[in-house]
Amino acid sequence: MMRRQALLNLLMLLLVGALTALVLWGPEPEAPVATPLLTDLQADRVRRIEITFAERSPVVLLRDGERWFIDNAQRWPADAERVQRILALTDAVSHARYPVAELDTAEVGLAPPRITLRLGDAVFEFGGQEPLNRYRYLRHGDAVHLVTDTVIHQLSDRPEDLVSHRLLPDDAKVVGLTLPGLSLQQGDGGAWRSIPTQPGRSQDSFNRFIEGWRYARALHVTPASGDRGESGDEVIVELGEPAQTVRFALINNDDDLVLERRDLGLRYNLAAGARERLLKLPAGGEPTQ
Structure with missing residues (x-):
């Protein structure tokens, strides 16, 4: 029994030795073949x-x-x-x-x-x-x-x-928003003030509303027609860092929200429901002071 165990141990030692020799002195693994790229331009x-x-x-x-x-x-x-x-x-x-x-x-x-x-x-x-x-x-x-x-x-x-489908630049910081019948202005401390006052609206509801404008995207963008007879009210978005005023003309449309930037000559056609999200403050939260 002991001779059998000794033989087994010897075989294990020989196997370990063979594997060690293969690692140390065996052939080096082939280097991976580089994938050929079309250009080295970055x-x-x-x-x-x-x-x-x-x-x-x-x-x-x-x-x-x-x-x-x-x-x-x-x-x-x-x-x-x-x-x-x-x-x-x-x-x-x-x-x-x-x-x-x-x-x-x-x-x-x-x-x-x-x-x-x-x-x-x-x-x-x-x-x-x-x-x-x-x-x-x-x-x-x-x-x-x-x-x-x-x-x-x-x-x-x-x-x-x-053309970008974003209404505002990707890094826009909104500090003011003027809509038909409503104006929001951000104070030095970051709090929003509404004119006229909006009872029952919290700072959180103001922030969500402004974020909706920051990330709003059009379904499609087309060159403006130049027909000013189609437009009604105006939306004014004030940006900070750097300061910029972005003006949109509201195009008369009973269903979808259509905005036109006349300085760019572009018309932004938004999805159904955008009129509700972007032109009306959401309710909810504790009233702002």
């Missing part, structure tokens, strides 16, 4: 985006600090999330790469390209799709790449398609 370095559809005027977006604007007379605010989805092209994986000279560029939809996208000085030309995996042919420099098609649907030749 998204946070891009300050200018230009989108050109065949035979159309280009749409240009410019970065100013942390915000993006459409480069037109009114400097329309661009949709930050959509801009980031466009800039995601800088992280695209190249599934295959071919020298331009080895391809029939007309056959793959690159002569001429369907869309040309410029990110800073880098140029990307979008062609057709290959039939097997539906990868997009994309020319960059002297090569044509096959990439997963996630960016092309974010591009448009209509500037209004790229």
